[in-house]
Amino acid sequence: MNNSAVLLIPYFNNSExxxxxxxxIDPDEEIDVIIVDDGSVTDKFDEAVVRSNFKARGIILFEYLKSNKGIETALNSGLKIxxxxxxxxxxxxxxxxxCLGKRFAVQKAFLEENPEVKIVGSNVLAVDTNGHFLxxxxxxxxxxxxxxxxxLNSMLIHPAVMFCSEILDSVxxxxxxxKFAEDYAFFFTISRKYKMANMEEYxxxxxxxxNGISLKKRKQQVKSRITIIKKHFYFGFYPIYGLLRNYVLLFLPYNLILSIKKIRK
Structure with missing residues (x-):
């Protein structure tokens, strides 16, 4: 192991x-990478090409699942490694x-300077598949x-987080x-035991x-969120409002939600 930090990337038919x-990833970053291939068939990557596109100071580890098991299983395989x-x-x-800027160095420094915080995310920019700002x-x-x-919804953006591996002993x-809300459930469990933070930087x-899974399966995702909210429910403003909000989201078309987000940008 070259570094104290590792980046976990689940992969499924998306080499580009x-x-x-x-x-x-900034070339000055010191981070290793674990790529877990979740049974890709139509778009497998070439390890040599992958390594040639990684310029940071670290190594890349590859893990291959024999068949498509879903992102939760792929993520857990990476966590075990x-x-x-x-x-x-x-x-x-x-x-x-x-990644924007020296993301991993910034988040690692934050966790080291704030040892009471065990997971940190950041503000995030959203773009379309052509790179246009949304x-x-x-x-x-x-x-x-x-x-x-x-x-209300996850207050940590999954691909933007870094956390201390020690929490996995209890979480x-x-x-x-x-299904489709494994990150929300994971973060909720963490929130019950540890301090969390987001960084103001993007x-x-x-x-x-x-065409992504999260959008095609949005209704299943919202239903999972509702189940998670009920699991952690107490009588208060945010749990009640959160439940009502997610029930409304079940029936709103995603294009309308996206339009509202663009207006609020």
């Missing part, structure tokens, strides 16, 4: 997105998303506000019973793909 993500290799910090990125995502920065507003891995750019 993977290479774009790797090229976005991270634990085995004894990485102190684990960061996330999805194929097609990009909207910005500005999140609550402090633990108290993050935890209150988690009942465990990504749950398998909350450290990650995410790609909004109309």
């Amino acid at each position: 997105g993977l290479l774009r993500s790797l090229r976005s 991270s634990i085995e290799k004894k990485y102190k910090y684990i960061a996330r990125l999805d194929c097609g998303d990009s 909207y910005s995502i500005n999140l609550p920065l402090e633990d108290r506000n993050i935890k209150k507003k988690m009942y 465990s891995l990504y749950p398998l019973d909350h 450290l990650t750019q995410i790609e909004i793909n109309a």
Whole structure:
């Protein structure tokens, strides 16, 4: 192991997105990468090409699942490798998303300077598949506000987080019973035990793909969020409002939601 931090990237039939993500990492960053191929068939990557597009100071590890098991299983495979290799910090990125600036160095420094915080995200820019700006995502920065507003939606953007691997001893891995909302469930569990934070800087750019799983399966995702909110429910403003909000989202077309986000940018 060359570094104390590792970047976990799940992969499924998106070699162009993977290479774009790797090229976005600043050459001065000190971070290893674990790429977990979730049973790709139609668009397998070439390891030599992948390595040639990674310019940062670190190594790339590859893990191949024999068949498509879903992102939760792919992520958990990566977490198990991270634990085995004894990485102190684990960061996330999805194929097609990009790092801005020296993201990992900034987040690692934040966690080291604020040891009471065990997971940190950042504000995020959203673009379409052509790289055109859509909207910005500005999140609550402090633990108290993050935890209150988690009942509305995830207040951490999954491909923008870095967390301390030590929390996995008590939080465990990504749950398998909350389809398309495994990150939301994972973060909610973390919120019950540890302090969280977001950085005000825009450290990650995410790609909004109309053909992506999250959008095609949006109703299932919202239903999973509702189940998670009910699991952690108490009688208060945010849990009640969060439930009502997500029930409304079940019936709103995504194009309308996207238009509202663009207006609010």
